[in-house]
Amino acid sequence: MPNIKTVFERSEVLTSNQFHYCPGCTHGIAHRLIAEVVSEMGIQDRTIAVCPVGCSVLAYEYFDLDVVQAAHGRAPAVATGLRRSLPEDRYVFAYQGDGDLASIGMSEIIHAANRGEKITVIFLNNAIYGMTGGQMAPTTLPGMVTTTSPYGRDTLQCGHPVRMSEMLNTLVDPVFIARGALSQPKHVIKAKKLIRQAFELQHQGFTFVELLSTCPTGWGLTPTDSMHWLEHNMVPFFPLQVFREPGHAPEAANHYTPDLKVHG
Amino acid sequence: MGYDANLPVDQAVPSPAPERLLMKGAEAIAEAAIRAGCKNFFGYPITPQNEIPEYMSARLPEVGGTFVQAESEVASINMLYGAGSAGVRCMTSSSSPGLSLMSEGFSYLIGSEVPTVVVNIMRGGPGLGNIAPSQGDYLQMTRGFGHGDQKAIVLAPASVQEAVDLMSLAFDLSEKYRNPVVVIGDGLIGQMMEPVTFAPTVQSTTEKPWATTGKPPTRKRNIINSLYLDAETLEKHVLHLFEKFGRMEAEEQRAELYLTDDQPEIVICAFGTTARIAKSAIKVLRAQGIRVGLFRLISAWPFPQQAFQTLVEPTSAFLSIEMSMGQLVQDIRTQVAGRKPVEFWGRTGGVVPTSEEMVAQVQKLHHKLVAQG
Ligand code: SF4
Numbered sequence: 001m002p003n004i005k006t007v008f009e010r011s012e013v014l015t016s017n018q019f020h021y022c023p024g025c026t027h028g029i030a031h032r033l034i035a036e037v038v039s040e041m042g043i044q045d046r047t048i049a050v051c052p053v054g055c056s057v058l059a060y061e062y063f064d065l066d067v068v069q070a071a072h073g074r075a076p077a078v079a080t081g082l083r084r085s086l087p088e089d090r091y092v093f094a095y096q097g098d099g100d101l102a103s104i105g106m107s108e109i110i111h112a113a114n115r116g117e118k119i120t121v122i123f124l125n126n127a128i129y130g131m132t133g134g135q136m137a138p139t140t141l142p143g144m145v146t147t148t149s150p151y152g153r154d155t156l157q158c159g160h161p162v163r164m165s166e167m168l169n170t171l172v173d174p175v176f177i178a179r180g181a182l183s184q185p186k187h188v189i190k191a192k193k194l195i196r197q198a199f200e201l202q203h204q205g206f207t208f209v210e211l212l213s214t215c216p217t218g219w220g221l222t223p224t225d226s227m228h229w230l231e232h233n234m235v236p237f238f239p240l241q242v243f244r245e246p247g248h249a250p251e252a253a254n255h256y257t258p259d260l261k262v263h264g
Numbered sequence: 265m266g267y268d269a270n271l272p273v274d275q276a277v278p279s280p281a282p283e284r285l286l287m288k289g290a291e292a293i294a295e296a297a298i299r300a301g302c303k304n305f306f307g308y309p310i311t312p313q314n315e316i317p318e319y320m321s322a323r324l325p326e327v328g329g330t331f332v333q334a335e336s337e338v339a340s341i342n343m344l345y346g347a348g349s350a351g352v353r354c355m356t357s358s359s360s361p362g363l364s365l366m367s368e369g370f371s372y373l374i375g376s377e378v379p380t381v382v383v384n385i386m387r388g389g390p391g392l393g394n395i396a397p398s399q400g401d402y403l404q405m406t407r408g409f410g411h412g413d414q415k416a417i418v419l420a421p422a423s424v425q426e427a428v429d430l431m432s433l434a435f436d437l438s439e440k441y442r443n444p445v446v447v448i449g450d451g452l453i454g455q456m457m458e459p460v461t462f463a464p465t466v467q468s469t470t471e472k473p474w475a476t477t478g479k480p481p482t483r484k485r486n487i488i489n490s491l492y493l494d495a496e497t498l499e500k501h502v503l504h505l506f507e508k509f510g511r512m513e514a515e516e517q518r519a520e521l522y523l524t525d526d527q528p529e530i531v532i533c534a535f536g537t538t539a540r541i542a543k544s545a546i547k548v549l550r551a552q553g554i555r556v557g558l559f560r561l562i563s564a565w566p567f568p569q570q571a572f573q574t575l576v577e578p579t580s581a582f583l584s585i586e587m588s589m590g591q592l593v594q595d596i597r598t599q600v601a602g603r604k605p606v607e608f609w610g611r612t613g614g615v616v617p618t619s620e621e622m623v624a625q626v627q628k629l630h631h632k633l634v635a636q637g
Contacts, residue, residue, distance in 0.1 A: 046478045050346070060487050066476035068349045069489040071372050074342035077334070081346020082476070084304055084330045085354070090478050108342070111335035 011035035013044050017061045024223020026182040026213040027055060030124055031062055033192045034093070037199055038065070047091040048082055050075045052105075054097035055130040055215075070094070073105025076112035079119040091202055093120040099129045102138040102162045109164070116173030116205040120198045123164060126213040127234060134218035138162040141233055146218070161237060165210045169243040172256075175205035177244040181212040181235065183227040194242070204246060212238055284461050289424045290315035290454040293383060293447070294323065296431035297355050299465045302381070303329040304354035306343040308336055308362060311395040312451035313385035316357040337362040341369030341382075348378035348444075349488040351475030353435050353468050357383035360401050361392070363409060370444060371410025374505065375490025377474075379438035381431070383447045385454045388614030396614020397450035397537060399587040403594070405446055406565040413502050415509045417516055418446045418564040420535040424458035430562075432463060437516065439470040441508050448564060450587070452537045452616065512566055519568035523550065524557035527578040529633060530626055533596050534585045535561040538610075538617060542585055545622035554630050567595050576603055583629055585622060586610035605633075 010016070013035035021027045038047050044065065051059040053072035060067035070078040075094035083092045101109050101123050109121065128146055129135040136149040139161045143152040165179045176198050180191035191211055198207035212234050214226035221229055287295065294316045297305075305320040321331040334340040340356045347354040358366065363384050373380060386401045388394040401409075408414040417437055421427035427449060434445040479485045492498035520539075523546060524531055532542045539560040549556045559575060559582075561568055581604055584593035593608040600606050609625045611617045 045480045048350075048476050048478060057491060060489060064479070064485055066479045066486045067488070068346060068476050069376070069487070069491055070345070071342060071368055074338070074345075074369070077339040077342035078346035078349070080332065080339075081304070081306065081343035081348070081354070082350050083346075084332060084343070085347040085350035085352040086477060107335055108339055111339065115332075 011039050013038045013064050014062055015064045019062065020058055021055065022217045024214065024216045024226060025055070026126070026211075027124065029182045029188060030095075030122065030211055030213065031059065033188070033195050034095070034122060035063065037192065037196045038091075040196070041199060043091050043199075046089055047093070048086065050079045050082070050092065050094040052094070052096040052100040054100045056095055056097060056124070057131065059095055073100050073103070074108055075100070075105065076108040076117070076119070076121060079121075080112055080115070080117050083117055083119050088203065091120070091199060092118075093122060093199070093202075095122045096124070097130070098123070098125045098127065098137045098139040102164050110168070110171075113168045113174050113206045113208065114171050116175075118203055118205060120202050120207045120209070122195065123208065123210040124213045125164070125210055125238065126215040126218070127161070128215050128218040130215045130218050134215075141237065163238060165208065165241075165243050168208055173205060174208060174244055175246045176201045176207040178208070178242040179210040179212065179238060179240055181230065181240055183212065183214065183230045187240070190240075201246060210238070212240075284459050286457055286459050287424065288315060288454070289427055289449065289456045289458070290385070291319045292424050292460050293357070293427050293431055293449075293454075294319040296428040296462065297381065297435070298323055298327055298329070299462055300432040300435040301353045301465070301467045302355050302435065303352045304332070304347045305329070305356065306332045306334050306340040306347070306354070307356045307358065308334050308340050310337075310359045310362045312387055312454055313357050313359050313383070315454065316383065316385075337365040338369065341366040341373070344380045344382075345369055345373055345376070345378055348373065348380040349376075349476045351472035351477060355381040355383065357385065359385050359387045359395075360389050360398070363401065363404070367410045369410075370416070371412055371414055372490055373444045374408065374410065374414040374416060375412065376488045377442040377505075378444070378488060379442050380444045381434045381438055381447065382444055383449070386448060386450045388612070394614045395451065397452045397587060397616055398612070398614055399450065399536060399538065400589075400591070400612065401448065402564060402586070402588055402591040405448055406567070406595075414505065415512070415565065416444050416446055417441075417512055417566070418448055419518070420448050420561055420564045421453060422536050422540045422560065424453070424456055425460050426562075427453060428460050428462060432466070435468070439468060439472075441512060442474075443508060443512075448536065450537050516563055517566050517568040517570055518562035519571040520558070520560040520562060521571060521575070522546070522558035522560065524559065524575055524579070526555055528555045528557040529580045530554070530556045530583055530629055531559050531575055531579045532556065532583050532585050532622070532626070533559045533561075533592060535564055535592070538585050538587055541617060541619050542622055544619040545626065548619065548623050549626050554626065556626055561592075567599070569599055572599050576600055579604060581605040581607065581629060581633055583626065584608045584610075585617065585625070587616065588612055
């Protein structure tokens with residue numbers, strides 16, 4: 001058969017194991033984008049992944065990389081340990097969901113970012129705890145019904161959703177912080193660019209890519225409705241934006257070097 | 265062995281130290297770790313062990329290592345998990361409440377078979393307690409202090425020199441078994457100044473084909489993991505761990521027997537600081553004609569039962585002396601299994617028992633034994 005050529009195939013950075021994710025879940029897209037970036041940069045033999053606890057707890061089954069499985073929320077600390085031990089040419093990335101990163105692991109992510117650890121953190125934000133059965137997450141939207149907010153998230157009791165990218169952007173040392181989405185092709189293409197930028201800047205400092213994601217199972221919606229729901233409800237509160245690039249640090253991130261004298 | 269400026273930094277040997285140095289226990293522990301090839305230290309400030317991270321923060325950069333002040337003990341132990349996964353020698357130190365915070369990560373280290381060394385300079389508890397010397401974590405440490413079916417070697421030095429020697433042993437054992445090793449001391453061991461001799465600096469020679477350093481095309485990926493969703497598979501993994509724990513129990517028992525050869529009337533059982541004080545008490549008691557000896561645990565886990573069992577027959581009674589409310593005595597009772605009287609005496613709350621108090625306690629027990637004939 002002459003004129004047949006391969007136009008799409010599994011990245012060689014993914015194993016042939018079948019994803020366990022629910023149909024329509026965007027974890028699969030995120031995995032593929034990371035794998036493609038690692039492949040295109042030619043760094044498969046120098047990349048170490050740190051996987052979280054949550055729906056992506058089995059991510060170590062899917063990346064054909066050396067992988068460390070971290071305790072719930074601790075991926076940035078584990079990545080720190082790896083980063084500080086491995087040769088400088090290695091790439092270390094952590095993959096985390098919103099319960100893992102923005103709730104139990106809030107301390108580890110903030111301090112890894114603040115130390116300027118030379119790692120990349122990919123943050124999947126789908127506004128819910130998927131694996132444990134659809135409980136309220138720190139990123140759950142106001143009024144959103146979950147199994148632990150059956151009357152809708154009450155902001156008087158639970159506060160508002162946490163905006164991680166914005167929060168990390170108050171720190172001086174991160175070099176790249178951006179939020180993308182996985183809800184339609186143009187966003188997916190953009191998300192891959194963000195991941196690539198983060199990996200390319202990793203050896204300069206802390207890099208962070210938040211990806212708005214869907215959880216059709218937890219949200220009780222079809223995969224297609226989930227995509228619409230994400231764009232209609234999440235994007236207004238979690239704007240798609242590059243918050244930090246090298247050399248473009250906002251006011252709050254200006255470096256300050258005191259002379260440490262008693263009087264000026 | 266001198267400093268060679270031509271060596272790349274990470275191969276540089278530490279500047280030459282005199283054969284014998286006068287050092288504070290905490291600093292000696294840190295220096296011993298570096299000379300055992302420890303490259304990374306992760307820790308969070310807590311009294312009474314701050315001299316260890318302070319020393320490390322000054323010294324590690326000199327030998328091409330890394331010191332990271334973590335945001336919490338939870339982060340420290342997980343950084344250790346990452347560094348250990350990369351195959352480098354690394355350690356943390358903390359004190360009792362910090363170890364409680366580390367317990368989840370410690371269980372992951374065991375479940376994922378990541379070698380590393382954890383130092384616990386124990387302080388008074390429960391709760392915030394105080395910063396005074398204590399042995400109140402004996403049960404917590406010797407039972408494997410995380411969740412699940414797990415165990416780890418626990419070494420208990422009684423002098424600064426022994427702390428130095430055991431640090432290097434701790435790194436070797438952690439790699440030999442791919443399991444974390446704990447070294448326990450207390451504020452007295454940490455603060456005490458004693459002359460110490462260091463063995464020459466070594467680099468780990470253990471092959472680590474399992475380390476996650478980046479997957480070359482020539483091998484399969486390495487996965488550091490403790491998740492086994494299938495019950496039968498997890499059982500198999502735990503049985504594999506217990507095969508290792510069994511070997512540790514058989515091969516890594518360490519104890520000191522002091523004046524126990526003459527059918528002692530009383531053998532004091534103790535470790536660390538209390539064992540050291542007990543030796544002075546024993547000298548006084550021996551001068552009074554009481555045949556008393558000491559069984560000192562060097563490995564708190566595995567319990568040195570081979571050595572201990574040789575004492576049960578010839579000894580009339582055992583007295584467990586602790587800086588806790590009767591923890592070690594539980595193991596002694598198990599070992600004696602009702603064959604001889606086992607008594608406990610201890611101080612707690614950070615109170616260090618004096619040699620005079622120990623003398624009085626032994627005399628009391630001795631009178632009781634004599635009265636009972
Ligand atoms: S529960 Fe939600 S996040 Fe988890 S795999 Fe299913 S759809 Fe994806």
